[in-house]
Amino acid sequence: MVSTTVARLSSLMTVLATLGLAGAPAALAQLDRSRCADCHFANPYTEPAQQHLHRWSLSPHQRADVGCDSCHRGNPDTFESLQAHRGVLSSFNPSSPVHRTQLPATCGSCHVGPYVNFQASRHHELLGQGDRRVPTCSTCHGSVDGRLLSPQGLERQCAECHGPDGIAPRPGRAADARLLLEGIANVRESLEAARRLIERVRDGDRRRSLEAAYLQAEVPVIEARRAGHRFVFDQLEERLETAQERTAALLSELVNPAP
């Protein structure tokens, strides 16, 4: 019983990994040997980007050991400035990995799911043609912050360009984006409640099977967040409905266990 549940759980994890859904890889977790931040923090008076450093230090990237070289390249093994900056290009240079047109590939090397979907968007197509009007990853997430927008924040972001006074007025898009993100936030709240209840389950077998059900309920939510990067929300409602149904079933099983 235990082993089949575990087998099911681990095969689910394999599926998740194959789909690129098992979270950003802990790639380049090498900050302990990256000298870039050490030197930049050591020289506050000559520092060219104090705000940027501050935001990095508060970001999920800093917490996950994603160092400066992960986005800027260069040689993180040396304190010698010339060597360290070999290959580091200003963000104004179109070949720089942090130029707005290169960010999808740079960020996408770790965040595969959002990147794959972003590549299917009109925004990406226009970005590739050098169109300055369309958003890139940093428009919504900040250059280094890795911040997530609230539903209202996202609506405002879309409306900046697609609102009645924007450069490409399509007011419906902004409202749709808010509704989608509200839906995602609701399911995640219920999932979070379920997760806390599952943690309290003493019986190991039961807990593991509930954990498997939890993962299954979470899949369509993860997919919806990523697929949102196409900015066309047609199939997302179904995904959210599936997630809602699975979460509701999970919560009722937690509250009224089957005999």
Ligand code: HEC
């Ligand atoms: C020995 C200290 C030192 C090290 C090591 C160092 N930096 Fe710098 N960096 C500086 C200073 C000082 C400046 C500003 C003056 C200048 O442009 O040379 C700078 C400038 C920069 C810039 C701005 C370049 C531009 O064209 O505007 C970037 C980006 C950067 N560093 C990233 C990095 C990365 C990534 C690493 C590691 C691979 C790194 N730095 C390692 C001290 C350092």
Ligand code: HEC
């Ligand atoms: C997650 C990616 C990412 C990480 C990590 C990151 N940066 Fe940046 N950085 C950017 C982007 C994108 C820009 C472009 C300007 C902007 O959008 O604000 C930038 C701009 C800069 C600039 C201004 C010069 C320019 O080319 O525009 C400096 C200097 C800099 N970064 C240094 C650093 C240092 C030092 C670290 C490590 C403490 C670091 N960055 C970590 C993405 C990153």
Ligand code: HEC
């Ligand atoms: C127009 C705004 C917008 C742009 C542009 C955008 N995103 Fe997102 N991103 C979002 C929203 C909204 C979410 C969902 C946030 C939530 O669930 O709270 C999200 C979620 C994420 C997440 C967390 C969820 C996950 O699947 O890991 C990552 C990582 C991410 N985006 C990376 C990227 C990358 C990389 C790019 C560029 C290729 C990008 N985003 C472009 C709005 C945007």
Ligand code: HEC
């Ligand atoms: C070297 C790999 C790497 C690169 C490059 C990278 N990230 Fe991340 N990012 C991570 C890791 C690791 C985390 C923390 C774990 C997580 O939340 O997925 C993270 C967290 C995030 C989050 C928060 C996700 C959440 O669910 O809370 C966002 C948003 C994000 N990154 C966007 C970006 C953007 C935009 C860029 C490019 C400017 C970028 N990242 C570049 C590895 C990377």
Ligand code: HEC
């Ligand atoms: C920085 C400006 C900017 C932001 C922010 C922005 N867009 Fe766009 N978007 C554009 C431009 C420019 C176009 C191309 C002109 C057009 O098709 O309206 C476009 C095109 C689109 C298209 C393709 C339309 C088609 O017919 O193929 C969709 C869908 C879209 N945006 C949705 C969104 C959503 C949803 C958001 C918020 C999550 C958003 N956009 C945020 C500038 C932006």
